[in-house]
Amino acid sequence: xxxxxxxxxxxxxxxxxxxxxxxxxxxxxxxxxxxxxxxxxxxxxxxxxxxxxxxxxxxxxxxxxxxxxxxxxxxxxxxxxxxxxxxxxxxxxxxxxxxxxxxxxxxxxxxxxxxxxxxxxxxxxxxxxxxxxxxxxxxxxxxxxxxxxxxxxxxxxxxxxxxxxxxxxxxxxxxxxxxxxxxxxxxxxxxxxxxxxxxxxxxxxxxxxxxxxxxxxxxxxxxxxxxxxxxxxxxxxxxxxxxxxxxxxxxxxxxxxxxxxxxxxxxxxxxxxxxxxxxxxxxxxxxxxxxxxxxxxxxxxxxxxxxxxxxxxxxxxxxxxxxxxxxxxxxxxxxxxxxxxxxxxxxxxxxxxxxxxxxxxxxxxxxxxxxxxxxxxxxxxxxxxxxxxxxxxxxxxxxxxxxxxxxxxxxxxxxxxxxxxxxxxxxxxxxxxxxxxxxxxxxxxxxxxxxxxxxxxxxxxxxxxxxxxxxxxxxxxxxxxxxxxxxxxxxxxxxxxxxxxxxxxxxxxxxxxxxxxxxxxxxxxxxxxxxxxxxxxxxxxxxxxxxxxxxxxxxxxxxxxxxxxxxxxxxxxxxxxxxxxxxxxxxxxxxxxxxxxxxxxxxxxxxxxxxxxxxxxxxxxxxxxxxxxxxxxxxxxxxxxxxxxxxxxxxxxxxxxxxxxxxxxxxxxxxxxxxxxxxxxxxxxxxxx
Numbered sequence: 002x003x004x005x006x007x008x009x010x011x012x013x014x015x016x017x018x019x020x021x022x023x024x025x026x027x028x029x030x031x032x033x034x035x036x037x038x039x040x041x042x043x044x045x046x047x048x049x050x051x052x053x054x055x056x057x058x059x060x061x062x063x064x065x066x067x068x069x070x071x072x073x074x075x076x077x078x079x080x081x082x083x084x085x086x087x088x089x090x091x092x093x094x095x096x097x098x099x100x101x102x103x104x105x106x107x108x109x110x111x112x113x114x115x116x117x118x119x120x121x122x123x124x125x126x127x128x129x130x131x132x133x134x135x136x137x138x139x140x141x142x143x144x145x146x147x148x149x150x151x152x153x154x155x156x157x158x159x160x161x162x163x164x165x166x167x168x169x170x171x172x173x174x175x176x177x178x179x180x181x182x183x184x185x186x187x188x189x190x191x192x193x194x195x196x197x198x199x200x201x202x203x204x205x206x207x208x209x210x211x212x213x214x215x216x217x218x219x220x221x222x223x224x225x226x227x228x229x230x231x232x233x234x235x236x237x238x239x240x241x242x243x244x245x246x247x248x249x250x251x252x253x254x255x256x257x258x259x260x261x262x263x264x265x266x267x268x269x270x271x272x273x274x275x276x277x278x279x280x281x282x283x284x285x286x287x288x289x290x291x292x293x294x295x296x297x298x299x300x301x302x303x304x305x306x307x308x309x310x311x312x313x314x315x316x317x318x319x320x321x322x323x324x325x326x327x328x329x330x331x332x333x334x335x336x337x338x339x340x341x342x343x344x345x346x347x348x349x350x351x352x353x354x355x356x357x358x359x360x361x362x363x364x365x366x367x368x369x370x371x372x373x374x375x376x377x378x379x380x381x382x383x384x385x386x387x388x389x390x391x392x393x394x395x396x397x398x399x400x401x402x403x404x405x406x407x408x409x410x411x412x413x414x415x416x417x418x419x420x421x422x423x424x425x426x427x428x429x430x431x432x433x434x435x436x437x438x439x440x441x442x443x444x445x446x447x448x449x450x451x452x453x454x455x456x457x458x459x460x461x462x463x464x465x466x467x468x469x470x471x472x473x474x475x476x477x478x479x480x481x482x483x484x485x486x487x488x489x490x491x492x493x494x495x496x497x498x499x500x501x502x503x504x505x506x507x508x509x510x511x512x513x514x515x516x517x518x519x520x521x522x523x524x525x526x527x528x529x530x531x532x533x534x535x536x537x538x539x540x541x542x543x544x545x546x547x548x549x550x551x552x553x554x555x556x557x558x559x560x561x562x563x564x565x566x567x568x569x570x571x572x573x574x575x576x577x578x579x580x581x582x583x584x585x586x587x588x589x590x591x592x593x594x595x596x597x598x599x600x601x602x603x604x605x606x607x608x609x610x611x612x613x614x615x616x617x618x619x620x621x622x623x624x625x626x627x628x629x630x631x632x633x634x635x636x637x638x639x640x641x642x643x644x645x646x647x648x649x650x651x652x653x654x655x656x657x658x659x660x661x662x663x664x665x666x667x668x669x670x671x672x673x674x675x676x677x678x679x680x681x682x683x684x685x686x687x688x689x690x
Contacts, residue, residue, distance in 0.1 A: 005135050006143035008045045009037075014273060016092025017054060020074070023090065024056055024098070025137055027068040034059040036119055036134040036146070039097075043130045046155045049185070052223065054096045057122060057134065062086050062098045069098075077304025080212065083114050087302045093275035093344060095223075095305075106170035110208035120148055127174050128181070129154045129161045154190075161190040168200035173213035175206055176239045180217075183233040184224060206242050215301040218243055222281035222305075226261075228252050231284065244299065246292040253286040256351075263351055266366055267343070274343035278309040279351065308344070313352070315345035320358055323349075331369060332402035338365050372404040377415050384416070384423040396422050 010018070021037075028035040039055030058065070061084050066076060069088060074096075078087040084100040103117040103125045117125075119134055126132040129151040136144040145152075154161050160181060167174050178197060181187065189197060200206075224230045232249045234240050240247060260283060264276050285293055297306045319341055328334055338346060350362050376397060381387075386396060400418065403409045409418060 004143070005045065005145055009135070009143065012045055013051060014092070014094075016090065016094045016273070017051065019092075020054065020090035020094045020096055021137065023069070023072040023074065024065075024096065027065050027072060028058055028137075029139075030068060031060070031064060033065075034119075035137050036101075037137055038123075038134045039131055042133045042135055042145075043151075043155060045135075046133070046152060047130075047158075047185075050225075052095075052225070054094065056096060056098045056137075057101050057119060058098060059101055059119065062100045065098060075304060077302040082112075082212070087304070089304055089308075092273065093277075093308075108208075109169060109205055110172055110210045110213070112171070112210070119146065123148055124163070126163050127167060127171070127177060129163055130159075132163055158185070158187040159190050160187050160193055162193050162196060165192075165196070168196050169205055171213070172200070172205045172207075172209045173217055175200060175237075176209075176217045176234065176243070179233055179237050179239060180220065180224070180230055183230050184226075201237075206239065209242060212301075214243055215299050218247075218296070218299055219301045219305060222284065222309075223277045227280045227284050228254060228257055244292075244296055247285065247288060247296060251287040252284045256286070257283045260347075260351055264347060267347060267350075270365065270370070271339055272343050272346055274347035276347070277305070278312055278344060279348055281309050282312060312344065312348045315342060316349035316352055319345040319349045320353060320355065323361055324355075324357055331364065331405040334361055335365065335369060335402065335405065369405045373401060375404055376400055377412070377419075380412065380415060381419060384419055385426065386419060386422055386424075390424065392422070 009021075013021070024035065035056050035058045037054070038057045039053075041051050041054050043049075044051045063079065063081075063084050063086065066079070066086060069086070070076060073091060075089045076086060077089050077095075079085065080087075083102065086098040088096045088098060090096060101117055101119050101122040102114045103121045105113045105115065107113060123132045123134060123146065126149075129149045131151070132147070132149045133151045134146045136142060136146070149163060160178060162168070162174075164170065175197065178189070178193075182189070221227050221231055221234070228249060231240070231247075231252065234243070235249055257280065260276060260279055264274055267274050285296065288296070297309075300306050319337075322328065322341070323334065323337055328337055349358065353359065353362075377400075381396075386393065390396070396419075400409065400415070403418060409415050
């Protein structure tokens with residue numbers, strides 16, 4: 002379905018759009034609804050040129066007579082029975098303003114009109130292609146109403162009757178159907194053909210009304226090719242009913258052809274002349290004066306007859322103005338051709354024999370249009386004079402007039418002429434950009450934050466273990482001297498069994514130096530106090546993927562000879578107890594209770610030391626390639642344990658906490674905070690024996 006708002010704005014001429022605006026204003030002031038109907042809607046839909054406009058209003062259209070005259074429209078005629086006005090607006094725009102009605106036919110050719118709505122009006126039209134309406138009202142502008150599906154017949158180029166008795170009730174439809182078929186080249190619907198032939202054979206054309214006869218006679222002159230339509234009506238026998246004296250032999254065919262050619266040339270130069278009056282003059286050129294006078298009396302619009310009769314006077318007036326001294330300049334003559342009455346320009350060019358007039362027409366058609374090729378469009382583009390400017394067409398027209406006057410001959414003169422029309426250059430676009438230093442700093446910050454997020458906490462703690470400890474010689478770090486393969490084997494078996502948590506039961510021997518920090522199970526090389534390094538257990542090591550960091554001891558510490566409790570690494574328990582074993586859940590707690598007696602001091606220290614649980618390594622970590630077990634001691638063992646510590650799972654990974662490191666040379670123990678371990682109370686080192 003086409004967009005009728007677009008069609009109304011682009012398919013109609015400027016004069017036709019102006020006429021519609023004035024009619025809309027008059028109808029709005031009178032409180033009436035108006036619709037575009039008839040041939041105009043059909044021509045908009047089918048793509049033909051819109052020649053006449055028909056406006057249907059809710060109410061009495063005769064009440065709009067005075068408001069329209071005030072707006073500049075001329076009343077060419079009116080009809081009391083149908084309450085219709087026949088108007089002409091500037092630019093020779095013919096408009097019929099009719100009241101919406103329904104028609105009854107008590108007798109053939111005797112219509113009776115009754116006020117009705119727009120939908121009832123459309124249901125009583127002649128053909129379905131004319132039974133469409135486009136709203137011109139506010140809020141529904143451009144809305145198409147098509148109750149009889151006339152758009153489908155327009156698309157199929159079909160003439161279809163609205164009423165089965167259309168030819169019988171209104172015999173003038175026989176003449177109208179012939180006219181449409183000749184002008185549009187459309188075919189009848191099969192049923193319409195049979196009804197047409199039946200009505201023609203029955204001679205219903207003799208019942209045509211006087212009003213319908215007047216309309217059809219005048220419409221011949223308004224056709225695009227009036228002579229072709231006149232011959233078609235004559236062949237069907239309808240001219241014998243309309244006006245027997247008027248035949249195709251009474252027309253001047255050669256001059257009609259010249260008139261159409263001149264009208265086409267004027268159209269190319271932007272002059273839209275209506276050929277109706279001049280065409281009627283030539284179609285009746287050989288008609289007797291008596292018959293011509295009678296024919297003019299039968300015309301529907303007296304205003305059209307007056308336009309027809311004053312063609313010669315209009316041409317004489319234009320010739321006088323055209324040859325005046327003040328219009329001798331080419332630009333002044335060109336303005337006259339484009340702004341004067343188009344019908345006067347057409348008829349003077351067709352009838353004049355004056356050499357000066359013919360020379361001006363020759364300049365207008367052939368010489369002056371060549372100056373348009375010298376319009377500096379490239380220079381205008383360079384000076385930012387583009388079609389987007391509201392006054393672009395006026396600027397082009399102004400420079401064209403200067404060119405035909407011979408004033409602009411060089412590019413410098415053209416530039417100087419266009420300079421006042423050139424808009425100022427747009428301000429430079431401001432682009433906010435960060436400096437390279439700031440951008441690189443942001444990039445480095447992102448990289449560091451990414452590295453910190455990817456680095457596991459265990460690796461950070463392992464790096465801390467690799468740095469040397471500064472403190473008293475008596476407070477030696479204890480590093481777990483457990484074969485890597487043993488832990489790998491134990492943890493690998495537990496991971497494959499599907500257990501969620503692992504706990505390590507550890508036994509504390511009596512001779513220890515001090516309790517290691519919470520969260521770290523470490524044993525170092527023999528210190529100066531004489532504590533021997535613990536040899537590995539006799540248990541055959543099993544091969545696994547990686548070693549899991551050992552949790553801090555959860556059993557009560559054993560009592561020392563001095564009466565103080567101290568923690569013992571698992572590796573040193575080989576002399577007192579068997580090697581540490583991996584147990585599960587509640588079974589581990591029961592085994593720990595039976596392992597050794599617990600003193601009161603041990604209970605206090607155990608309460609202050611929270612138990613730490615390590616997540617079970619995933620199956621992917623457990624099935625990594627095995628590494629050969631290595632026996633290391635002291636700080637070498639801590640390096641190996643740090644390298645073998647697996648990363649935490651994705652669920653338990655958190656942002657690492659910065660580690661505070663002691664400066665070398667100070668005799669103080671370094672603090673090693675951990676995210677999982679709670680803050681433990683300070684402890685005193687054991688006394689030297």
